Amino acid sequence: MIPAEIGETCERIRTEVARVLLGQDEVVEHALVAILAGGHVLIEGVPGLGKTLLVRVLSVVLGCSHKRIQFTPDLMPSDVTGGNVFNSKSETFEFLSGPVFTQLLLADEINRAPAKTQSALLEAMQEASVTVDGQTRPLPHPFFVMATQNPVESQGTYPLPEAQLDRFMLKIGVRHPSTAVEKQILRNHLQGFDPSALAHAQLQQVVDSEGLLAMQQGLREVLVSDDLLDYITDIIGRTRAHRAVLLGASPRGSIALAAASRARAAMLGREFVIPDDVKTLAPAVLRHRIILQPDAEFEGISPDLCVEQILSEAQVPKTAA
């Protein structure tokens, strides 16, 4: 699939999603970027902003299966991946697949599960496979994880380790909708919209799994010039040299930024990446890959602030200034 077709398809997807999910255009765009680039998304936002609805709508529009896991402190790794269960009739162990065996997975409040359970997702997210009792089972393609965490409540939570965070291509902050959007949401509900009954919304499937994979393949046609590679590495390098940063972004961050930029270019129907793609996506790609100095955190400096400062200092290629 060529970028122009990808762009046209993505536009139809966004239009279809916007029929049901209002006021979350940025989240939808970033989710599509991650899906196209084969990455995963970590969403930081309070409950009730339509995260589950987004996954369900995307699964309908993209023609993919979806499942949801509510992470809790007593959730076990086997509750995520599945496990071998003894069948007394056949007197054999049979593999009972867990909810991770799906195409779109919503890991709700992922930071409420202990590190052991969180790590169960590591292999799934990186290798797109699950190993149980020494046997590796591939996950369906495409495989996309959308995890959420609540930024407000900190008691009884287990912060995601850096290795886990690095697996997420993008981290998105979800804000409350504007008053006008919220009014429209209310109006829709009063007119009978039921988020639990999407069939009534008559959503159209825009693409199927095969089509989605073809779109992912099509990203290879998108050109990233040497100047832009320099720009990306410059930005990543600056995260490591910033005085408020204890640990900057890894090479995986560079790869993620380039891949996400490619996906955005294709979504806009372009067969080449421009600096605006990189700069637009850099905050979402980098904010969770930066570890701040303790004193910087104490001074109230946030990763977003660091990234913003870095982007305001990094010279854009072919600049006229």
Next chain:
Amino acid sequence: MMLLLAAVLSQALGAGLSLDAPGDAAAREILFQPEYAFCNDGAYPLTEAEARWCPLVDTHGAAHCPGLATACQGPRATLAGSGRLSSRTVEDADAGAVDDAQAESPADQDPEVTRDAGGERLSGEGPRRERKDSAEALELPVLGGVAQILFWAIIVLAAVLVVAAVFRNVVRDDRPEPDDAADEPDDATDEADDDARAAAIVAMETDVDRLLALAGQAARDGAYGEAVDFAHAALLRRLDHEGLIRLHASRTNGEYIRELGSNTALHQPVRDALRRVDRAQFGPEPPGRTVYEDIRGRVTSIVKTVGPMALLLAALLGAGLACDSATQPRYPWSTSPSGTDAVFELLERQGLAASYRSAPLTDLDADEARTDPLIVMLGGAAATDAEWQALQAWVREGGQLVLAGSELPRWVRVTYVHDPEPDLDALEYEAPFALTPSEDAVVVRAGDWSGPGASGNDYITAFDLGFGGVTVLADDHLFTNAALAFPGNPEALVQTVGSFERSEVEFVDAWASVGARNPAESIAHTHLTAAIVQLLVLVVALYLWRGVRFGRGRDPAGQSRRAFVQHAVAMGRQYEKAKAATFAAGLFSAWVLERLRNRFSSAASAGLLGLAQEVARVSGRDETDVMRLLVTAHGAIESRLSPGGTGEDLALIRDLGRLMRDIGETT
């Protein structure tokens, strides 16, 4: 004429005191509008001249102007200047002096200035009233001999400096541009550095015309990629110069487009152009001639559009500021008691067009005198001999002239008389709209055309001259806003002016014929034509000699903040001159090591080696080089108190400065 006027006045007075008369009803409606503050604001400050209406408030009552009675009890304003542009200052006991741009009516001017000491001056006798300049003359203080020499020396010196600056700008083509890098001659010695610097200067070109010229040159050389870059830079520079975007090296084309989002005229064309630039710069195909010419055409059209649009914007902004009510005085003259806005509006409501005359009276055409507007000359009006002659000829051919307290020409055989014992009853009958006659009232003596007054001294008189007529009033108080406050006056005004059977009224005051009809005439009035022509000739000569610019086109000097290391180097130079550069190097080294230890606190515990490892990791430098530099810096601290200093000390400061830059530290 006389009989007609008397009949009109009798009729007006008969209905005058009735508030139901059309003129009175209209005046009451007008004066109740909020802009007439003296009728609606009890704190309105009257001038002493305006306060002379106050006795009439007690005797007749200002039924159309309820606030005037309160204003009569309030503070008094003092005036500076004269005419419509004079200003008033209010002495406020609580808030100090408050200035309001407000002018005094010509009627408020001291009548003594136009009359002789005895209070009587026959027309055509004695000195004529001169046209007064409204602007106060600039008066230089009386200077002593030395002060005068100093004064002229400063002026001459300033002129010489200006000429020298222009001359230096003209001949500076051969001189290199000042460059901060000149502070570091050791960095710019070899040829490669010169080439790099030349490339950097081209890259940093900011002049739009030169950028387009560079684009054209690159295109002629076949370097279409560079040509697109220059055209791109020209577009962004023009937008930046006009304040439409904020150009910065870290900003993308997408951000510039979003910044132009509110500019509907430019957003779309700029977006189209920048999208093509993006494709040319980052797309799969290198740009060719077609792509370049397409971009060039779009950029050129935008660049040519932005300037006029910015000018239009500035003009609109200027117009908006000019119309800003905040810049208007709190009490404008036109709506003050001395003003004439209410009179104009009253006349216009009666179907009469009223305006101030700006053209000279010599422009009056005697052939059209029967249809020309009624001319009313107010108290401040002054005319030249030629204008009086023109007026006389105009009246003889059918023009109607009212002289309301203005100077009187010879051919009007009427005089103003300072009457110490006026016939108050007659004047009260004849001039109910004017001030209550006092013992020293000024009246009109009609001479051969004596009017109906018992004493021969009247407030108003009229006579025919040729086919036209002249009416003389003792003053112009009837034509002020304050006069309309009293019952009867509005109707009397309307009927008096209406009796002349003209549809237009032109008032003549001190500002008539002062204005210029075109810019050339305005310049001629200032007697600067010769000087301006000489300047234009000079400009043309410079243009023919040097082209569009008188000097070499140069970029504006960029505002740069010197880094701390540059201050340290400069200080080191001073110490070097004093044979103590080692001391500066030691201090700077101590500062650098302290900064590094604070930043890499965990590594600093392992000594200089740990620090060097961490610095090398962050900066990407060779660890051995970093270690050598840190050891040198440490040694400089140890030996800072040793006398002397060499170039190595300055080199150490520069090396440490570069190291700090490499790890992102601000120096």
